Amino acid sequence: MKKNCCIIIRSICFMLIFVGLLYYFSYVLTVRNVERYPVRNAFWQTYDAEEDNSIDALFVGDSSIFHSINPMQIWRDKKITTYNLSYAVMKPQEAYFDLKRAFKTQSPKTVFVESQFMVETESDGFDYFTDNTKEIAGFINDQIGGTLDNLFPIMKYKKSWKNLTFSDFVTNHPNKIRSIYKGYNLTMKTVSYNGTHGKKSKDRACFADEGEIYFKKIYNLCKRNNCNVVLLNMPQGNAWNKNMHNLVAKLAKEYNIKYYDFDMNLNKWLPNFSWKTDTRDAGHHLNYSGAKKVTGLMEKYMVEDLGFKPSKVSESVRKQWNRDVNDFYQVADFLKAREMTKDNPEFPEPLKPDFLPPKF
Structure with missing residues (x-):
């Protein structure tokens, strides 16, 4: 009996230590320097730096939207506070868990969801899966896996493991970093697209990564927080087509929400x-x-169309966003000039190097 108790106590201690290490490593990977490492969730440091309940709209999706929507331009032109809560290869379950966290400090009026990350054509999937095994694999990978990734972010930061240094474990990392980008990825680089606009596949469009299930979760989460949902699609050279558009349009009709497809309507709009x-x-x-x-x-x-008005924010927030906009366009002008001249001059003072666009 005594031996069994010792085994149980040791097992409990081992599990506590193991879980503690998982949380600690997840913390280190989550709050590391966002300018130095391509951590997918590094935006939490900059998101948390925004004053509580000061953001009126969030844009959620993968890299197609954080390259397309610039919150600083929206503030400059319309005085509306927005944030691009997006990162490369975001999955629907990640968007759901990220929004749950985002609502803890902000009360946006609208969440814009870029739908490309939850839709694919049948040829994009795995042909060797039957319908039943697809459902099982999707449930394990996307629902169970997504929950575990949310609890222990270390599991989805594999690409950052190799960048870990000893100082990352002994240095105090800031939980908040003021950003002039608000989640937008600024780049002046130009590589033209000379192909035919639109995805060539004529296969039936379907939801990817449990997209339909998690969109329902996202919609219900937003409604519980008195927040509207709008579906979007950004322009993409050859990743979107009419069949995919129709699937999302049907989803928008089912939930009675707006849908703006910038890709299918590109030439007209x-x-x-x-x-x-x-x-x-x-x-x-x-x-x-x-x-x-x-x-x-x-x-x-x-x-x-959506009735947005200038954001009602405190005077301190207004002044901070005006400073951010001024700094952002100084950076943009500098990078534009550098791209045109192909020179590599020193970054102008008083802007700090941390203000340069993060490399995701």
Whole structure:
């Protein structure tokens, strides 16, 4: 009996230590220097730096939206506070858990969901899965796996493990870092797209990564927080087509929500957009020029179609956002000039190097 008690106590101690280490390593990977490492959730440090209940709209999705929507432009033009709560290869379950955390400090009026991350064509999936095994694999990988990733972020930060140094474990990392980007990824690089616009596959569109299930969770979460949901699609060279659009349009109709597809309506809505000058990597993502055009149209719809008004924020928040906008456009002008001249001059004072765009 005594031996069994010792075994139980040792097992409990081992599990406590193991779980404690998981939490600690997750913490280290979550709060490390966002400018130095490509940590996918590093935006929490900058998001948490925003004053509570000062953000009126959140943009959620993968890299297609954090290259396309510039919150600083929206503030400059319309005085509306927004934040781009997005990162590369975001999955629907990550968006759901991230929004749960985001609502703890902010009360946005609207969450804009970029739907490309939850839709695919049948040819994009795994052919060797039957319908039943797809459901089982999806449940294990996306629902169970997504919950574990949320509890222990170390499990989804594999690419950052190799960058760990001893100082990361002994240095006090800031929990909050003021950012002038608000989640937007600023890049002046231009690589034109010369192919045909639109995904060529004629296969039936379907939801990816339990997208339909987690969109329902996102919708219900937003409604519990008195927040509207709007679906979006950003321009993409060859990643979107009519079948995918129709699937999302059907989803929007089912939930009676707005849906703005900037890709399918690109020529009609943005006739001045050019795949020659407005993409950073041959059609996959937009550069600063492309984002400027898309953000300009987005803010127009926000005001004229969705009824957004200038954000009611405190005087201190207003002044801080005005300073951020001023710093942002100083950085943008500097990077634009450097890209045009191909020179590499010193970064201008008084802006600090930390203000340079994070490399995701």
